[in-house]
Amino acid sequence: MYLTKRQEKILMGEEGPAKARALEIIVRVGESLGADKLIRIRHAHVSGISYLNIGEPGLKLLEELADTGGRAEVYTTVNPSCIDLSGESLIIDNSVADKQLRINKALEKMGFHPTYTCIPYLYRPPSINEALAWGESNAVVMANSYYGARTNREGGPLALAAALTGYTYHAGLQLIENRTASVRVRVGFEPGEGDYGLIGLWLGENIEDIPILEFPKPPSYYGLKLLFAASAATGSHGLIVVENVTPRNTYRVEAEDRVTIEKSMLEKYQYKPGRDESILGYLGCPHLHPGELYQLAGMIESYERVRSGNALLLSIPLDYYYTMTSEIAILRRRGVDTAFGTCPIVSRLRGEYDVVLTNSGKAWFYLQKLHGFKVAIASPREIVRAIMEK
Amino acid sequence: MGIIIPVKVIVDGDCLGEVLLVDRRISFYGEVDPVNGVIRGVNESVKGKALIFRGGRGSTVGSYIIYGLKHYGNSPSCMIVSEAEPIIITGAILADTPLFVALDYDGLVSLVKGKPGGLHARHKQGEKHVELEEK
Structure with missing residues (x-):
């Protein structure tokens, strides 16, 4: 691999041990993936920071890096951690807060922005x-x-x-030739709000190559957000081209195969909760966009409160605690549980419920796998109606 | 003189240890307990061993587990794999555990299986091979 003089100096430790070790990781991984050189990035987003996932080894490593001079070289955001940073959620279990806060302190010492969210594009929308x-x-x-x-x-x-x-290393999706869609996937019906997650689950499970998706009508931004998340959970996609959405000249198409997704193919992911079952409603996987939270608060305002035995959990970025106080107040008054800077996939939950209702295909996948919940998918409107009373 | 196994060195360093063969991909996250160094299902500790396995799989938290093995004093003496992928490479660098890709992995596996009495592995920093000796 070609390295510049400066990169070689970093490897020799001239800019400190933490940076030397970090660059060695990128060089060795890049070599194994066939990269010819390294390229500069503008934004790093660090996942894998929940104490419940990375445990003591992760905590020790992050503290060691922070203490040996590891500092962000570019704008860096971080993923949700395992605790509710408002400390007010009754559903998120904050019992390992001491450990998680040590991780957060190390991250912040390294100069990472304390976003604690899985939607980093909210803070710095990437350029083409x-x-x-x-x-x-x-x-x-x-x-x-x-x-x-x-x-x-x-x-x-x-x-x-x-x-x-x-x-980062110059390989994989950094190269245009590896961004070639090779299968055309047509959505054969007009998806409603609850359908995007289902389409994503199917896509991740059934299509291995990079697809190009065609919708009968332009898909919604929030819908695509759910679709992409679900597909990345059940499959290994990094790029899903969407016709008339994905910017031109950022991908190529060489597609001969063609598939149509019909609504009947998505039935296996659906389940209707019984009348007597206690329901945990969950929205915010990925974290709710400010627009989604605003819409939801408007919808919930016309209800009295969450029916006893049920619960409604929203997971959102920490910032909204300060920026969306009116919406949060409306929700809290009606018994809705808001969790900041975390989500049920990276944390532990308190309380027992028969079934989880969510609009998220990703949550559908992980809440079954990690927590053994029975999970069903519905639109936000259906979820609110099932859980709240007028 | 023992048997010479040619390798590609990914992370260099001295290695001296008893050979432990786990001929499959290992998800360090979930399959290896860093606190006691034991691989679940195999019930053997990796501590001080020359660990031969196909490669990594599963969660990228696996890199932290390899680092965790070092933290708890349970690092293998080195790792010899068929394919070096990002999880294993990252873990090896973080833990300073030597990592080699065996150029003929399948040949190495049959050689190890043919010596039920056990083998020792030896590598000196700078060399392009691992030397195996019968116990």
């Missing part, structure tokens, strides 16, 4: 063909497919190494 190094699969697909930027599906430690050096 801009190089990024992002962990968190839903954000990766959004960056590549909606914004036309370039990032591989990095693991947490690699995104961390990119943050500390400002470099």
